[in-house]
Every structure is written in C-alpha cells, then in structure tokens.
Amino acid sequence: MRKVGVLGAGSMGSGIAQVASQSGHEVVLCDNNQEALDRAKAKLAKIMARLVEKGRVTDSDAQAIQERIQYSQSTQDFSDCGIVIEAIIENLDIKRQVFSSLESIVGNDCILASNTSSLSIAAIAASCQNAERVVGIHFFNPAPLMPLVEIVPAIQTSEAILDDAKNLIDSWKKVTVLTKDTPGFIVNRVARPFYGEALRIYEEGVADFATIDWAMTEIGGFRMGPFTLMDFIGNDINYTVTETVFAAFYFDPRYKPSFTQKRHSEAGWYGRKSGRGYYDYSEGADKPEPNKDQALGQMIVERITAMLMNEAIDALFLNIASKEDIDLAMTKGVNYPKGLLSWADEIGLSPLLSRLENLYNEYGEDRYRPSPLLRRMVAKGDTFYG
C-alpha cells in the first residue's frame, strides 16, 4: 500500500490523515507549525479513545491507527509517498510555491493533490513541471465523518492520475463524485441558494430567521435551517465563500452576497463560535418562536428549493458533473433529504418551471432565470430519471 503524505495538520489535514491511516496506510502528516502537529496528535488520541469506548474499534486497532501516522515538520519526509494531499491555508500563491517545491522532493509517480475549496486546480497544477500529476481531492469537514469527496481533475490532469486518485479514495470507503474544475465544484456551487434565497426572503420581510429555519426543517426536511447552519459554519467564513464564488462567476447575480450576512460578519456576530449570530447563544437567552403558519412555511420551502433545483439543473446543463453525482454530492456532502434532480422529478418539472417563471416575472431579476435545460426538458416532457 502506498504511503500517504498530508500537508497541513489543521482541521482538514488531521482528519484526512486519520482516514488514510484507518484505511491501513502509513501516513506522514506534515505542518510547519509544531503546535498544530501536537494538537492533531492529541485530537486523534481523544477520538480513538472515544471510538474504543463505544466499541467501534479495538484497542489494538486504535493503537495501530495512531502509530501509522508520523508527525513531521519537514516535507522531505514525503520523499517515498505515493500521494501527497495538501490541506494548508487557502492562498493560491502559497499553494503554488508549496506544490512547486514538493515536486523536487517526491518521486516521479507521486500524485500531488489539493484539498482546496475554492481555488482553481489548473492554477495550482501550473506551478508544477509535471502538471498532469496534479488533481483536486476535496474532502468535507469533518473528513472522517463526511462520506463525500469531490474529485476534481484540472484540464492538465492525466486520465491515469484521475483514475488512480478516484480508486484510492474509493478504497477509503468514501463516496466519490467527479466534478469540473469550476468555482465551488458541485456542493459549494449548488448549495448557494440555501443561504442566499433564505437571506433574501428575510430581507424582504417575508419571515424572520426562526420561521425560515422552522419551514426548511419541519416542512422541507432539511437537517438544519439555513440560519442555524450559517451560525454553525460562521458568518465570516460563509460570507467570504459567497463573495469568492460571486467574483469567481464574474458577478453572476445568482450568487450575489447579502448585506444582512455582511453586517453580521462585520459586527463580529459570526454565530456559535462568537456566542451570537442570527441567534443568541448566551446562557439563558430566549429562543425566538417561529411563526408556524403552514402556507407561509410552504411558500418559503418552495421558493428556496426551486432555486436549489434550478442551480442543480444548471450545473448539469453546463456539464459540471453527471446527474447521479450532482444528487449524490448534495445528499452525502451536505445531508440534503433528497437529491435535487430526483426531487425535481418528484414535484414535476413543469410546476418547477412555473415557480421559477413566477419569481422571474415578479422580480425581473436575472437571479431567477430558469436554466435552459429545464425549459428544454419541460418542452419535451422529459424527466431526469425516467
């Protein structure tokens, strides 16, 4: 089994190292900060102790998983790795420097992968002499628990490297989906309206945070409402991702960020981590009561899910991924109750198109434009899954 290198021992790198070790690989986890390495080691010890306590792994397996990981401050220790997965700071210049220097350390057949959420794999690959060996392998947080991994070939990536990377991650019992090297890949692109449309509904004064969250969980079947989820992710992080995606799509109005979230971020109301976001998380704080009006709730769910389905359909239209992978990505990456394309079949493509056309006609905004693929399918009477 090939040795796996992981660069960056933060939230993602430490989780990826755990997954690789649990799958039986020798792992080198490297970080230029010794404290990060110490934290990663202590965190894994705690996780393993908990898994042993719950009877999920034996004592000796837990020991072996920890012993297979070598913690290092030197990337020279990657010299005999078959793959190196980079999970350092999200900065293109730094990633490019790191990839270029890794090439002089690893062997010719070593795969170089990036866990980037938002940067172009082509731009990272271009820093290497052998750009064909570079691929995106995008895990979700926390990597040991989230089943989805997006595999992202750059335009330079060779077929052989792509197959190899996909087979390796499949062997780690992850659900892999293949996606084009475009902003947000599948999940972070298709999920934008979950936040954006919820914020827009709030800004129009249609409903408050608690009511929108109630509608999306109780009627929509989502595990968390958009505002609870944004508070969980952090409004600073979620806002930055939205701004990045908006700019990366050449300011397509569909991805326009919201002032409400910007102000929350500017005020330091990040969410759970700062004690206050859309909700107040301080001890004894009152929990706002939703307005449980069924018709209002239904309207909220229909508007947000119509936007999500349109986004998924447009991703298919633009060949970002296959229909199966788009649906898998949203159920396995962000726990949506149903794949958006099969959900669209379920409600009917014609009613979906009418919902979007009503929004488009009412607002006159490009944000609500129905995907051409949806129009074509309705004209032909097609469905996604027959």
Ligand SMILES: NC(=O)c1ccc[n+]([C@@H]2O[C@H](COP(=O)([O-])OP(=O)(O)OC[C@H]3O[C@@H](n4cnc5c(N)ncnc54)[C@H](O)[C@@H]3O)[C@@H](O)[C@H]2O)c1
């Ligand atoms: N956090 C998430 O939810 C998430 C999800 C998917 C992908 N990602 C991506 O994964 C990457 C890492 O994110 P994270 O949240 O784990 O970050 P993090 O800040 O928790 O960890 C980054 C680690 O990289 C180390 N580091 C920085 N520069 C380095 C260098 N030049 N050499 C060696 N080590 C270096 C830091 O010391 C730190 O320990 C980013 O590209 C991010 O976009 C993050």
